[in-house]
Amino acid sequence: MTMKNTENQSSSERKQPIRIGGACGFWGDSNASTGQLLRAGGLDYIVYDYLAEITLSIMARARQKSPDLGYATDFVEQVLGLNLKTIAASKTKILSNAGGVNPESCAAKIRELIAAQKLDLKVAVVTGDDLLAEASAFKEAGVSEMFSGEAFPKVEKVASINAYLGAQPVVAALEAGADIVITGRCADSALTLAACAHAFGWDWTDYDRLSAGSLVGHLLECGTQVTGGNFTDWRDVPDVKKIGYPIATVYEDGSCDLSKPEGSGGLVSVGTVAEQLVYEIGNPQAYLLPDVTCDFSHVTIEGKTSESVHVSGAKGRAAPDSLKVSATWADGFRIGLMVPYVGFDAGEKARVFADLALGRAETVMKKLGAPGYQEVSVEIVGAGSQIGEAPVSRGTYEEVVLKIAARHVDQRAAGLLLRELTGLGLSVAPGMTTFNGGRPKPSPVVRLFSFLVEQSAVSPKVSLEGEAVAFEQIVAAEAAASVDAAEVPGVPAADEALAEVPLIKLAYARSGDKGDKANIGVIARKAEWLPWIAAALSEEAVAKSFAHFNPGKVARFYLPGCHALNFLIDDVLGGGGIASLRLDPQAKAYSQILLRHSVSVPHSIAQEVM
Numbered sequence: 001m002t003m004k005n006t007e008n009q010s011s012s013e014r015k016q017p018i019r020i021g022g023a024c025g026f027w028g029d030s031n032a033s034t035g036q037l038l039r040a041g042g043l044d045y046i047v048y049d050y051l052a053e054i055t056l057s058i059m060a061r062a063r064q065k066s067p068d069l070g071y072a073t074d075f076v077e078q079v080l081g082l083n084l085k086t087i088a089a090s091k092t093k094i095l096s097n098a099g100g101v102n103p104e105s106c107a108a109k110i111r112e113l114i115a116a117q118k119l120d121l122k123v124a125v126v127t128g129d130d131l132l133a134e135a136s137a138f139k140e141a142g143v144s145e146m147f148s149g150e151a152f153p154k155v156e157k158v159a160s161i162n163a164y165l166g167a168q169p170v171v172a173a174l175e176a177g178a179d180i181v182i183t184g185r186c187a188d189s190a191l192t193l194a195a196c197a198h199a200f201g202w203d204w205t206d207y208d209r210l211s212a213g214s215l216v217g218h219l220l221e222c223g224t225q226v227t228g229g230n231f232t233d234w235r236d237v238p239d240v241k242k243i244g245y246p247i248a249t250v251y252e253d254g255s256c257d258l259s260k261p262e263g264s265g266g267l268v269s270v271g272t273v274a275e276q277l278v279y280e281i282g283n284p285q286a287y288l289l290p291d292v293t294c295d296f297s298h299v300t301i302e303g304k305t306s307e308s309v310h311v312s313g314a315k316g317r318a319a320p321d322s323l324k325v326s327a328t329w330a331d332g333f334r335i336g337l338m339v340p341y342v343g344f345d346a347g348e349k350a351r352v353f354a355d356l357a358l359g360r361a362e363t364v365m366k367k368l369g370a371p372g373y374q375e376v377s378v379e380i381v382g383a384g385s386q387i388g389e390a391p392v393s394r395g396t397y398e399e400v401v402l403k404i405a406a407r408h409v410d411q412r413a414a415g416l417l418l419r420e421l422t423g424l425g426l427s428v429a430p431g432m433t434t435f436n437g438g439r440p441k442p443s444p445v446v447r448l449f450s451f452l453v454e455q456s457a458v459s460p461k462v463s464l465e466g467e468a469v470a471f472e473q474i475v476a477a478e479a480a481a482s483v484d485a486a487e488v489p490g491v492p493a494a495d496e497a498l499a500e501v502p503l504i505k506l507a508y509a510r511s512g513d514k515g516d517k518a519n520i521g522v523i524a525r526k527a528e529w530l531p532w533i534a535a536a537l538s539e540e541a542v543a544k545s546f547a548h549f550n551p552g553k554v555a556r557f558y559l560p561g562c563h564a565l566n567f568l569i570d571d572v573l574g575g576g577g578i579a580s581l582r583l584d585p586q587a588k589a590y591s592q593i594l595l596r597h598s599v600s601v602p603h604s605i606a607q608e609v610m
Contacts (some may be wrong), residue, residue, distance in 0.1 A: 008520070014056040018199045022220030022246045023079075024048035024096075027055050029223055031078040033245045038086045040247065040261035045195040048096035049188050049221045050075065053515075054578050056185065057328035057446045059100035060132075060160040070102030076109045080180075088119045088179075095170060095191040099182040101160060103127055107182045111465075124178035126169045128460035129185040131161040131325060131453075138327075138451075146324075146451050147515060147570075153329040153449060161327040161454060165317075166290030168204065169214075169460040170194035172423030172471040176464045185326070187289050189217025192248070200252050204474045210292035211316030212254020215299065218287075218362055219258060219276050219311065220246050226276040227260045228267035230588075232595070234510040239270075255312035257304055270301045271523070273309050274562045275510040277301065277520025282568050283516060284482050284559050289326075290455070293317040293480040298561040313561050322452040329449055332374065333414040333442040334581060336405035337421055343431035345394060347383030350402035353421075353428045357404070360420040365413055373417075375407040377574065377581035384488040386583065387593055388548030405581035407445055414442035447579040448515055453562050488534045488558045488565070499606035502511045504595040506533055506609060511591035516576040518546075518569040518587035527563040529605065534558075534565060540568050545594055549573075549582075567594075569604055 013405045021037035023029075037046055050072045061069030075098035080087070087094060100105040107125045114121050131138075138161070139152045162185035171194045173181045183191070196202065196213035204210070219226050225305030226246045228237035237243075244264025249257040258273055260266055277299060281287045287294040295315040304310045341350040362372050379385040382400035404421070405415045408414040418439060425432070462469040503509070503522070506529050511520040522537065524530040539554040559566060573587060574580035584590070 015200055015252045017249050018044040018195065020044065020195055020216070020220065020250060021046040021250045022226075022248070024050060025221060025223030025225060026050065026052065026600070027072055027296045031074060032061060033223065034079050034083045036264065037245055037247070038083060038090060038092065038262055041090070043090070043092045043247070044199065045095060047095045047191040047217070047220060048075065048094075048098060049191070050096065050098045051100065051185055053326045053328060053448050054446060056101060056326070057159045059102070060193050063102050068102075068105050070317030071100040071106035072098035076106060076113065080110055081113055084113060084119055084121070086115055088121055091173065093178075093195070094180040095195060096181070097183045097191065099125065099184045099188055101130055101162070101184060103182045103184045110180060110182070114381040117444055121371060121609065122177055122465055123182065124173035124176060124462060124464045125167065125464055126173060126183040126186070126460060128169070128458060129165045129183075131163055131458070132158065132591045133162060143451050145449050145476070147517075149311055150449070154326075157329045159328045159330060159446065161325060163323045163325045163458045164290055165323070165458070165460050166190050167194035167197055168291065168473055169462045169471055171198045172462045172469055173464065174198040176462070176469045178464055188221040189214045189289065190291070192220055193291060194252055196254065203411045204291065207292050207318065208255040208314065209316075211294040212312075212314040213250070214289055214292060214294050215277070215296060215311065215314045216248045216250055216254070216256045218281070219246055219273065222276060222279065224266060225279070226258065226268070226273055228272055230510060230512070231267065231272050231275060232504065232591075233271065234310055235265045241265060254314065254578030255307050255310065257310050259308040268307050268309060270309055271508045273301050273311065274523045274564065275508050275521065277562060278523065278559065278564055278566050279510050280512040280519045281513055281566065282519060283555070284557050284566055285485060286480075288320050290319060290323055292319050295483060296561075297486065297557070297559045299559070300561045303415070312399055318478045319476040321455055321459055321476045323455050325451050325453050327449040327451070328446050331445045331447040331579065332407055332409040333411045334405060334407045334445050335414045335417050335440065335442045335579065335609070336403065337418060337440060339402040339404070339421070340399075340433045341400050341402060341431045342433060344397050346398035346400045346431055347380050349429040349431055350380050350383070350400055351378070353424065353432065354402055354404045356428065356592065357417060357421045357424055358406070360424070361417045364416060364420075370410065370413055373406040373408050373413075375581060377403070377405045379403045379583045381583065386589065387596070388546070403583050411442045445579055446577070447575065448536070448577055450515060486558050486560050489531045491531045491535045494602045497603045498600045499603050500598045501601055501606050502595065503533065503536070503597045503599050506593070506599055506601070509591035509595050511587045511594075513573055513576055513586040516571050518572045518590050520567045520569070520587070520590050521564060522567070522594070523562055523564040529601070530563045532599055532605070536597060537565060537567075541597070542569070542594065544571060545597060546590070554604075
């Protein structure tokens with residue numbers, strides 16, 4: 001898969017751009033997206049990202065109940081079932097990781113639909129990511145968690161083990177003639193990169209283009225989050241009810257134009273795209289993927305029309321020689337409940353109620369000779385639990401919601417807390433209300449365990465219509481060189497007085513999670529404001545803003561291309577995902593917390609933004 005350098009190609013030799021639609025950002029996204037994108041017309045590919053670490057554990061439990069399950073059933077029944085004829089007529093290629101832990105079964109169901117509708121579509125399957133059968137070998141080898149150093153869990157508790165595959169096997173499936181490609185776990189951006197590499201014939205050592213294609217995938221992988229969803233300036237996003245799913249027009253050099261279907265709602269702007277660029281990338285100079293080490297630090301985002309932006313400037317280096325593997329395992333049970341309180345001193349009343357219930361439950365367990373709760377979380381929304389401020393003064397009228405949760409190795413002990421919470425309903429201070437259709441039940445705690453394996457130890461396999469496709473993975477043969485980080489510009493000399501303004505007046509921000517780490521990207525609304533923002537948002541200042549969540553190390557990274565900062569905060573989510581008892585286990589609101597941070601700026605800037 002080698003091509004000539006495009007700098008030496010004449011304009012007649014250069015390949016036409018391709019159009020890729022991003023139809024799904026998570027398992028549960030709107031099934032209407034596919035129809036919307038197909039009606040837009042002119043799409044060469046539509047990509048779907050269904051998988052998260054916890055999604056795989058849910059699918060693994062489904063497969064345990066039935067060997068035919070373990071994939072995103074709604075992708076087959078709703079997405080493809082309602083759109084296959086249009087897909088066939090438009091010749092749009094479909095690339096999806098909806099196969100979960102059972103891609104072969106997913107493909108078989110799709111073939112049944114194709115046959116029933118008498119269509120001529122070929123389905124390919126990529127496997128090899130599922131390493132569950134090697135759990136005992138990993139345990140015996142002493143594999144440890146790559147972030148915490150914890151030992152490999154007991155084999156019988158492991159629900160799923162999946163390596164993140166890259167784009168190469170998907171390209172092999174497309175070259176074999178596939179119309180629909182179904183994978184298990186692959187890197188979120190790999191499906192889009194595969195479309196680009198196949199269409200343009202990129203070489204697997206053409207790292208800048210591989211990085212650029214991966215960036216396009218990163219922008220598409222969260223669906224409408226790049227077209228106005230979760231945008232800081234949410235009031236500026238029109239007609240969210242009809243929000244448009246993203247479309248990338250990708251050029252041979254890997255740059256792209258981001259847009260949405262004509263007439264749809266939502267917003268495509270420098271701000272919306274910049275927020276998605278910084279979303280969950282950690283170090284922007286070393287965003288590690290199976291096919292390439294990406295450097296997004298100098299990426300630029302420029303307005304092209306009122307409804308499109310141009311993205312360019314990604315750089316790349318050799319891929320790491322290891323693949324990330326995510327295992328999920330069962331670590332006991334948890335119970336949680338939300339209890340509203342209204343009235344004077346409502347926050348104090350809620351805290352006393354939680355302490356009483358926990359105390360009674362612990363007393364019962366002690367009498368039974370059972371261990372206490374392994375973890376407890378009490379947060380009072382409306383009384384400063386998320387921003388770390390002290391409770392309001394006595395005598396204040398409040399409306400708050402108590403969130404109380406606990407984890408225990410025994411399901412019955414977890415449920416005991418709910419019994420004590422209910423039993424105290426008539427015995428505590430006034431103002432407690434309820435809004436529950438039924439009592440919650442203890443649910444399994446699924447914990448994430450991440451580690452690395454050599455790329456050469458994982459063997460992706462490709463099949464088309466049940467027949468094996470010859471495929472040989474190209475494994476990274478060189479180490480990715482490090483890149484010196486750019487220096488954040490210092491605050492310029494100012495001969496005017498300074499004033500305090502909230503960060504939200506100066507910047508956009510978006511946050512998310514990586515396991516137990518929080519990622520917060522901050523983009524200056526104007527490039528010249530970044531030095532003032534950077535001066536206020538040191539690593540120490542950000543750590544202080546989240547001190548109530550007991551953060552670990554805070555690292556700050558600079559993206560001069562879009563005048564942004566990216567913060568990675570370790571050990572701040574209580575375990576992260578479904579393992580966490582926190583109100584916000586995925587750091588979705590962390591950007592909102594940081595946006596209230598005060599920034600000192602010259603009086604002229606303060607007047608401009610306030």
